[in-house]
Amino acid sequence: MEKHNTKWFNIECVPHCFKFPQEERPGDAPIPICNKIPVIDLGKSQKNETIKQLLQAGQEFGFFQVINHGIPENVATQTLSTFEEFFNNMTDEEKVNVASRKGWIFTGSQEEVKNGVHLWRDNIKHRCHPLEKCMQSWPDKPATYREVVGRYVAEIRMLSLTILELICQGLGIESGYFNEQSEVQLLSANNYPACPDPSLTLGILKHLDPSLITIIYQGNVSGLQVLVDGKWMCVETVPNAFVVNIGNQLEIISNGKLRSVEHRAVTNSKEARTSIAIFVNPTPNSTVEPAKVLLNDSNPPLYKSILYKDFINASKGFGVHTDVIQNDS
Ligand SMILES: O=C(O)CCC(=O)C(=O)O
Numbered sequence: 001m002e003k004h005n006t007k008w009f010n011i012e013c014v015p016h017c018f019k020f021p022q023e024e025r026p027g028d029a030p031i032p033i034c035n036k037i038p039v040i041d042l043g044k045s046q047k048n049e050t051i052k053q054l055l056q057a058g059q060e061f062g063f064f065q066v067i068n069h070g071i072p073e074n075v076a077t078q079t080l081s082t083f084e085e086f087f088n089n090m091t092d093e094e095k096v097n098v099a100s101r102k103g104w105i106f107t108g109s110q111e112e113v114k115n116g117v118h119l120w121r122d123n124i125k126h127r128c129h130p131l132e133k134c135m136q137s138w139p140d141k142p143a144t145y146r147e148v149v150g151r152y153v154a155e156i157r158m159l160s161l162t163i164l165e166l167i168c169q170g171l172g173i174e175s176g177y178f179n180e181q182s183e184v185q186l187l188s189a190n191n192y193p194a195c196p197d198p199s200l201t202l203g204i205l206k207h208l209d210p211s212l213i214t215i216i217y218q219g220n221v222s223g224l225q226v227l228v229d230g231k232w233m234c235v236e237t238v239p240n241a242f243v244v245n246i247g248n249q250l251e252i253i254s255n256g257k258l259r260s261v262e263h264r265a266v267t268n269s270k271e272a273r274t275s276i277a278i279f280v281n282p283t284p285n286s287t288v289e290p291a292k293v294l295l296n297d298s299n300p301p302l303y304k305s306i307l308y309k310d311f312i313n314a315s316k317g318f319g320v321h322t323d324v325i326q327n328d329s
Pocket residue numbers: 188190204209216218223224263264265275277
């Protein structure tokens with residue numbers, strides 16, 4: 001208990017350095033749940049119907065959820081509990097000593113400053129593919145971390161390849177196009193502690209993901225918000241579902257047919273929220289460009305070809321530690 005009281009977030013008022021300017025704050029007005037974001041059943045035998053739903057969701061919202069995806073529920077819930085334990089057990093002193101660690105990056109609220117204001121979150125990032133190669137340098141506390149997270153990321157890799165292949169077919173791109181394009185898998189787990197005044201703070205500022213796709217598990221605590229027709233909407237928590245969003249790279253490859261849409265994470269005053277995002281990314285040296293098969297006289301390329309590493313370096317797509325993440329091989 002004593003240890004708990006020393007945590008940075010265990011305070012009664014939001015310190016000034018966590019208060020976002022008026023125009024960026026979530027504010028007090030209730031944000032509605034968006035019940036239009038499709039929940040797609042991947043267990044259906046009508047593959048063409050599934051493909052149609054995926055494409056439509058990617059086009060309209062840039063977001064969808066998947067159920068009946070084949071990943072046992074306990075794989076996701078155990079991983080979420082493992083991250084909760086990881087974040088709860090890490091002392092503020094341990095968090096300070098970040099630079100000395102190899103293979104994973106921890107950023108606490110102290111370091112994470114966006115537009116001059118601190119984010120209300122702790123975060124860990126590390127690579128997770130190829131698994132055997134990177135697993136040895138992951139955290140070893142809790143003792144089950146590598147085993148539990150390893151199983152989770154292996155399942156998510158298969159799910160992401162299934163979704164990318166269905167999207168490939170839907171776009172009319174040659175099968176396997178994304179095999180090479182999806183060689184990097186990056187895990188980013190967030191812990192947003194309960195906040196005394198969520199109207200003032202943000203867990204993650206409005207952003208676009210620099211991935212092909214991102215697969216998020218958010219358990220049963222909501223906090224992910226998406227811009228729908230210019231208005232913030234909450235992404236509903238659906239039991240045993242994964243939230244999938246289209247990243248910048250897939251928007252480019254689809255020549256704008258699929259949309260990468262702005263989203264953010266807000267806090268709440270009642271309970272901490274933990275989310276696990278897996279970014280499926282191209283390798284740093286691969287060229288990202290609109291797929292040739294989608295281009296013709298009436299569909300000229302809307303995006304220039306770019307090396308993925310140039311895109312990421314220019315946008316600092318993974319925050320202050322982008323270089324480390326890109327070069328960690
Ligand atoms: O916590 C969430 O649900 C959002 C995570 C997210 O958008 C990200 O990590 O890029």
